[in-house]
Amino acid sequence: xxxxxxxxxxxxxAALIGILIGASTAYAxxxxxxxxxxxxxxxxxxxDPDKRSAALFTELGKVLTHPRCMNCHPAGDRPRxxxxxxxxxxxxxxxxxxQGLESMRCSSCHQGANFDPGRMPGNPIWxxxxxxxGWEGKTLxxxxxxxxxxARNGGRPVxxxxxxxxxxxxxxxxxxxxxxxxxxxxxxxxAGALVDAWVKTGAVCPQ
Amino acid sequence: xxxxALTINGRAYGPTEVRDDLTMNDFLREFLxxxxxxxxxxxxxxxSCAVIVDNPDGTSVTNPTCIIPAVGFNGKVIRTVxxxxxxxxxxxxxxxxxxxxxxxxxxxxxxxxxxxxVLLERLARKPVARADLEKTIGEALDGHLCRCTGYIKYHEAxxxxxxxxxxxxxI
Numbered sequence: 001x002x003x004x005x006x007x008x009x010x011x012x013x014a015a016l017i018g019i020l021i022g023a024s025t026a027y028a029x030x031x032x033x034x035x036x037x038x039x040x041x042x043x044x045x046x047x048d049p050d051k052r053s054a055a056l057f058t059e060l061g062k063v064l065t066h067p068r069c070m071n072c073h074p075a076g077d078r079p080r081x082x083x084x085x086x087x088x089x090x091x092x093x094x095x096x097x098x099q100g101l102e103s104m105r106c107s108s109c110h111q112g113a114n115f116d117p118g119r120m121p122g123n124p125i126w127x128x129x130x131x132x133x134g135w136e137g138k139t140l141x142x143x144x145x146x147x148x149x150x151a152r153n154g155g156r157p158v159x160x161x162x163x164x165x166x167x168x169x170x171x172x173x174x175x176x177x178x179x180x181x182x183x184x185x186x187x188x189x190x191a192g193a194l195v196d197a198w199v200k201t202g203a204v205c206p207q
Numbered sequence: 208x209x210x211x212a213l214t215i216n217g218r219a220y221g222p223t224e225v226r227d228d229l230t231m232n233d234f235l236r237e238f239l240x241x242x243x244x245x246x247x248x249x250x251x252x253x254x255s256c257a258v259i260v261d262n263p264d265g266t267s268v269t270n271p272t273c274i275i276p277a278v279g280f281n282g283k284v285i286r287t288v289x290x291x292x293x294x295x296x297x298x299x300x301x302x303x304x305x306x307x308x309x310x311x312x313x314x315x316x317x318x319x320x321x322x323x324x325v326l327l328e329r330l331a332r333k334p335v336a337r338a339d340l341e342k343t344i345g346e347a348l349d350g351h352l353c354r355c356t357g358y359i360k361y362h363e364a365x366x367x368x369x370x371x372x373x374x375x376x377x378i
Contacts, residue, residue: 089250089252090251090252090253090254090349090350090351090352091349091350092350101346102268102329103268103269103322103325103326103346103347103349103350104268104269104349104350105268108268108269108270108271109251109270109271109274109275111275111276111279112279115274115275115276115279116228117228117230117276118230118249118250118251118273118274118275118276119250119274120251120274120275
């Protein structure tokens with residue numbers, strides 16, 4: 001008697017799993033394990049080019065909204081630090097050139113390379129993103145619109161974002177941040193490939 | 208191991224081989240015995256470890272030493288708290304610190320002294336208006352922590368030196 005109603009339930013569960021698998025194929029990014037990035041090819045099943053482009057940017061958003069990137073794209077003049085995104089200590093400000101005040105320059109502590117014994121991150125061109133490139137507190141759609149706007153992206157054509165994210169040395173630090181800091185998801189090359197695919201599909205922003 | 212050579216308080220040191228993971232703070236305190244530079248938080252957040260770096264262009268900045276490798280100072284010219292007084296004569300800023308009893312435990316004093324000295328030298332090159340002085344001092348000393356909460360006294364001590372010679376430091 002019990003087996004009589006087990007069958008329909010099992011069949012329903014199987015059908016539901018099938019539907020979910022079908023849906024997740026179209027949005028491979030959603031199933032990507034934490035700390036990784038989906039390849040652009042995995043979005044090919046999204047037929048609508050606009051939706052595919054927006055999905056590519058959404059995947060890239062895992063990098064853009066990661067503490068390694070967001071900490072130095074603050075809404076104000078003071079960066080944040082660490083995986084918990086605490087306000088930077090000691091208290092520092094961007095200054096006129098984005099590299100600190102006269103009394104405390106970024107390079108005073110952030111030298112040419114990470115110094116793990118002191119838990120100090122470093123890069124030869126360490127500096128804050130300009131104020132107009134602040135991402136903190138914004139939705140992914142707002143960040144996307146900002147990145148496409150030459151007035152708020154450093155005067156870059158959208159195509160230039162491929163090399164900026166895919167090969168810029170300071171951006172690349174996000175994937176090699178030193179001990180005690182979680183790297184950005186995936187690799188810089190994979191992030192660059194996502195930007196490239198996003199640009200080639202029309203650079204559509206997610207809602 | 209990497210070779211390190213630098214100038215500290217006008218005296219040349221090295222070249223000497225040091226470990227790449229040796230901090231500048233340990234080099235000063237443990238290798239050279241210059242213990243005036245303190246080790247506080249170990250994370251560049253209190254700046255009791257700050258020393259003065261004299262740049263080739265004539266400007267100077269303070270640098271924490273607890274989170275920076277000693278080899279990062281290779282070729283640099285620096286000053287520590289031991290280098291302020293000349294021939295036993297304290298500087299105007301040191302005297303002002305004493306006059307204001309600007310320190311209690313004294314642990315943060317070397318960092319504040321170095322920062323205040325850098326500010327005085329900067330103002331001598333680029334004077335500011337009297338109206339901007341309080342903000343300028345505040346910004347300069349902002350990163351330094353004093354567990355005894357002597358901030359106002361430090362601020363006043365620096366300000367007194369500046370106001371004692373307004374033609375030099377103020378527009």
